[in-house]
Amino acid sequence: MALGKIKADTLEHSTAGSLDTQFVVEGSAKVYARMESTGINQSLNTSGFTDNGTGDYTVTFTSAFTNNVFAGTTSPVGTAARAAQYSNSQTTGIDVDNFVSTSGSRADGAVGFNIHGDLA
Amino acid sequence: MSEVKTNKLTGTSTAGSILVTGEGNSTTTSLQQGLAKGWANFNGEGTAAILDSVNIASLTDSGAGKFSTTFTNAMGNVYYVFTGLAFHSSASGFDDAVCISRDNTQLSSVSTTVNPFYTFRVEGTVQIKDCKENMVTYNGDLA
Numbered sequence: 001m002a003l004g005k006i007k008a009d010t011l012e013h014s015t016a017g018s019l020d021t022q023f024v025v026e027g028s029a030k031v032y033a034r035m036e037s038t039g040i041n042q043s044l045n046t047s048g049f050t051d052n053g054t055g056d057y058t059v060t061f062t063s064a065f066t067n068n069v070f071a072g073t074t075s076p077v078g079t080a081a082r083a084a085q086y087s088n089s090q091t092t093g094i095d096v097d098n099f100v101s102t103s104g105s106r107a108d109g110a111v112g113f114n115i116h117g118d119l120a
Numbered sequence: 121m122s123e124v125k126t127n128k129l130t131g132t133s134t135a136g137s138i139l140v141t142g143e144g145n146s147t148t149t150s151l152q153q154g155l156a157k158g159w160a161n162f163n164g165e166g167t168a169a170i171l172d173s174v175n176i177a178s179l180t181d182s183g184a185g186k187f188s189t190t191f192t193n194a195m196g197n198v199y200y201v202f203t204g205l206a207f208h209s210s211a212s213g214f215d216d217a218v219c220i221s222r223d224n225t226q227l228s229s230v231s232t233t234v235n236p237f238y239t240f241r242v243e244g245t246v247q248i249k250d251c252k253e254n255m256v257t258y259n260g261d262l263a
Contacts, residue, residue, distance in 0.1 A: 003132060003133060004132045006124060007122065008123060008124040009121045009122050009123065010121065010122070010123040010124065011123075011124050011126070011129075012123060012124065012125040012126075013125075013126070013127050014125070015127075016127075018123075024140060024151065025140055025141070025142065028140065028149060028151065028154025028155060029154045029155075029259055030142075030154065032153075032201045032260070033201065034199045034201045034260070042197065042199040042200065042201070042260055044149075044150065044153040045149065045153075063142070063147045063149065064147075066143065073257070074203060075203040075219075075221060075222075076219075076221050076222075077221065077222040077227070081219075081238075081246040081248075082221050083219055083221075101242070101246045102245070102246050110222075112201040113201070113203065114201055114203055114257070114259050118142070118143035118144065119142030119143055119144055119147040119149060120142070120144040120146070120147055
């Protein structure tokens with residue numbers, strides 16, 4: 001059976017309202033991942049993981065973004081107060097850093113992040 | 121303008137997989153994978169309360185800076201992505217530096233239905249404390 005394809009500008013539910021499909025395209029997360037120093041546990045649109053050292057990781061995307069000004073949020077998992085950030089934004093990947101909040105030192109640990117932006 | 125009126129979208133080949141063409145008009149991304157599977161905005165001070173949410177059945181206040189959310193519809197595994205952000209103004213009127221984090225001591229109680237987490241505030245030192253405004257988001261696979 002051939003794949004079906006719907007081209008529409010609006011989706012409307014019988015009771016819950018309607019939504020312009022541009023919000024589906026532009027509002028969907030294009031990348032997310034839950035990762036540890038040993039690798040990625042679960043993800044969308046990631047193709048690779050590199051452990052660059054303690055608390056320093058690089059994640060590459062399967063499908064690239066049109067530019068590197070996408071919006072990402074991160075949250076850490078740690079044995080103490082932790083902080084996480086992403087840096088070195090590229091259309092094909094990012095660096096993810098995990099820190100101990102009290103010292104600012106990098107530390108291995110699990111991190112979750114998601115990214116919204118425009119796919120190429 | 122074309123419009124689709126429906127209460128449910130289901131993939132034809134695979135029920136849980138619908139592709140959306142991206143902004144560049146060529147790359148596709150998964151509709152189901154890209155949707156947040158849960159989010160909540162809640163007040164963490166005093167009597168903690170959810171102000172608005174999707175797929176969050178309840179919020180439990182387990183002590184200073186210790187909370188957990190329970191999903192209405194369970195996730196497919198425990199490796200769902202959890203991100204959060206909090207805000208809190210100190211008595212002096214300045215915003216405290218805050219963050220939301222899971223702690224390894226909580227990992228044993230993470231399940232496909234319950235997600236425990238801490239909120240931290242920096243008031244000279246990092247402390248586990250309640251924060252006034254809290255926002256959490258979940259991505260991953262529904263069961």
